[in-house]
Amino acid sequence: MSREQEGAVRPDDAGVTVSIVVPVYNGGEAFRSCLEGLAALNPGPLEVLVVADGESDGAWRYAERYGARVIRLETNGGAARARNCGAGQARGSVVFFVDADVVLHRDAVGRVMERFRRHPSLPR
Numbered sequence: 001m002s003r004e005q006e007g008a009v010r011p012d013d014a015g016v017t018v019s020i021v022v023p024v025y026n027g028g029e030a031f032r033s034c035l036e037g038l039a040a041l042n043p044g045p046l047e048v049l050v051v052a053d054g055e056s057d058g059a060w061r062y063a064e065r066y067g068a069r070v071i072r073l074e075t076n077g078g079a080a081r082a083r084n085c086g087a088g089q090a091r092g093s094v095v096f097f098v099d100a101d102v103v104l105h106r107d108a109v110g111r112v113m114e115r116f117r118r119h120p121s122l123p124r
Helices: 028-039 059-065 079-089 108-118
Strands: 018-024 047-053 069-073 094-097
Touching (some): 018 079, 028 059, 047 059, 047 079, 069 079
Parallel strands (some): 018 047, 018 094, 047 069
């Protein structure tokens, strides 16, 4: 899912890049749907970081197959800890959090980028 190497996503005029952080604990089928939705985003994010929060179902393996950067935490510490861990490693100018059971609309990243382009005073 990282499109940085492919050159598909570059900072725009306002320097807007989006990192998506997804905390997951035993995500199951809903998580696979989430990953499929993230792969279909147009434009795509700079990167997708999946934080496997002490999970035991191997959900992180699915994330790797979809090209996400995976951060594995040994023990479950909750979604907030996982989000903070992902945010700390995100490279985008905007960090977008998505729960593992959510499927984003195909143009969600484009809408976020447009919002920041129109309102450059928004904090990043």
